[in-house]
Amino acid sequence: AAFRLLDAGIRARVASEPFTAQTQNGQRRFDYGTILVAAGPQDVDGAAIRDLMQTIAEQDGIEVSVLNSGLSVDGVDLGSRTHMALRKPEVAIAVGDGVRSSEAGEAWHVFDQKHQIPVSLLTLPTIRDADLDRYNVLVLPSGNYNSLPTDKIKDWVSAGGTLIVYKTALSWAAREEIANITLLEPEDEDAGRRPYASQEQVSGEQLISGSIFNAELDLTHPLGYGYNHSDIKLFRDNAQFMAVADNPYATPLVYSDDPLSSGYISEQNLEKIAGTAAVVVSRHGSGRVIAMTDNPNFRAFWYGTTRLFMNAVFFGHTINAATTE
Incomplete structure (x- = not known):
């Protein structure tokens, strides 16, 4: 899933600390290693990002959550520097x-x-x-x-x-x-004669x-x-x-x-x-x-x-x- 995003030119980060955020389906806790994709700034059209997220959910079996805000209910906010930018693996x-x-x-x-x-x-x-x-x-x-x-x-x-x-x-x-x-x-190991x-x-x-x-x-x-x-x-x-x-x-x-x-x-x-x-x-x-x-x-x-x-x-x-x- 992460490679699909990076290969498409989408900027993504990884959460190095847990946080709780309000999603469209209620509050949810996100753990270490959660992949974050901000709506912007991105070099890829928003519709293309949404389509790719749908593909990831269907083909990779990854649960995709939409957050209501960049401000967390508990823990670090989405804009925190503790969320590290990813790079496409070469x-x-x-x-x-x-x-x-x-x-x-x-x-x-x-x-x-x-x-x-x-x-x-x-x-x-x-x-x-x-x-x-x-x-x-x-x-x-x-x-x-x-x-x-x-x-x-x-x-x-x-x-x-x-x-x-x-x-x-x-x-x-x-x-x-x-x-x-x-x-x-x-x-x-000195075992003597054998x-x-x-x-x-x-x-x-x-x-x-x-x-x-x-x-x-x-x-x-x-x-x-x-x-x-x-x-x-x-x-x-x-x-x-x-x-x-x-x-x-x-x-x-x-x-x-x-x-x-x-x-x-x-x-x-x-x-x-x-x-x-x-x-x-x-x-x-x-x-x-x-x-x-x-x-x-x-x-x-x-x-x-x-x-x-x-x-x-x-x-x-x-x-x-x-x-x-």
């Missing part, structure tokens, strides 16, 4: 040699098939050589990004870009100081090959907009762990203290993952770097975290800088 996804093809394809599927949002698929040589200024969102799934020019990526983020990295891309982002994150190193035949079993026990975990989401954070419950399920197939950020507002999603919901994980990894970060947001200049330990688009059907991913795309640039320092 998205690029890294693909090709050096990038995990399944993860890139899953992200592409979510944009193209689920949301009908056009994206550009860029190989790593193209990212190195191309002008990235036409994009405001860059998605880096698992991959080897050592060939990318770090300064170019940093400059692009600093100019206002939103960089989304996940899984093995975190190591590159942390090492190059693009993301202000801390990855937790595996502990050395039988030769046990090597495969012992190594396999430390893998996380596909389990479901409990996590706690901050519903007031832009990445949490639209969720009704703070407890969500994460699918994980890697043993990479990320520390909670020093800034108390920069970790909107953490693994719960009792994290295992379904599947296998070793006792050692279970202790390690409890309370760690699933998402950390940091910044470079005017831009944001959103680091995720897991693939939010697993097989393009893990819808519980697909919303998290799309929130990063649409609302990442609205995240308060003070919460990321």
Whole structure:
């Protein structure tokens, strides 16, 4: 729905605080993440806006409310600066040699098939050589990004870009100081001598090959907009762990203290993952770097975290800088 509005040239904002307003159907409370479209000033004819709103209501299943006034009954008014202006996402996804093809394809599927949002698929040589200024969102799934020019990526983020990295891309982002994150190193296990035949079993026990975990989401954070419950399920197939950020507002999603919901994980990894970060947001200049330990688009059907991913795309640039320092 938001993309339909922005693609049509309609100015829209997102509510970063709840408010109660008088609608044509009575008073109603609007929560974090409500999309606001003012009658004016707009560059699009009012009739065209109304027609598009009708389309959104019918095709996207979104309830559209007409407010009687810009003054709220309770909470901030519609003209408040706390309602952040949205921008049309111009998205690029890294693909090709050096990038995990399944993860890139899953992200592409979510944009193209689920949301009908056009994206550009860029190989790593193209990212190195191309002008990235036409994009405001860059998605880096698992991959080897050592060939990318770090300064170019940093400059692009600093100019206002939103960089989304996940899984093995975190190591590159942390090492190059693009993301202000801390990855937790595996502990050395001094178990003494072991039988030769046990090597495969012992190594396999430390893998996380596909389990479901409990996590706690901050519903007031832009990445949490639209969720009704703070407890969500994460699918994980890697043993990479990320520390909670020093800034108390920069970790909107953490693994719960009792994290295992379904599947296998070793006792050692279970202790390690409890309370760690699933998402950390940091910044470079005017831009944001959103680091995720897991693939939010697993097989393009893990819808519980697909919303998290799309929130990063649409609302990442609205995240308060003070919460990321």
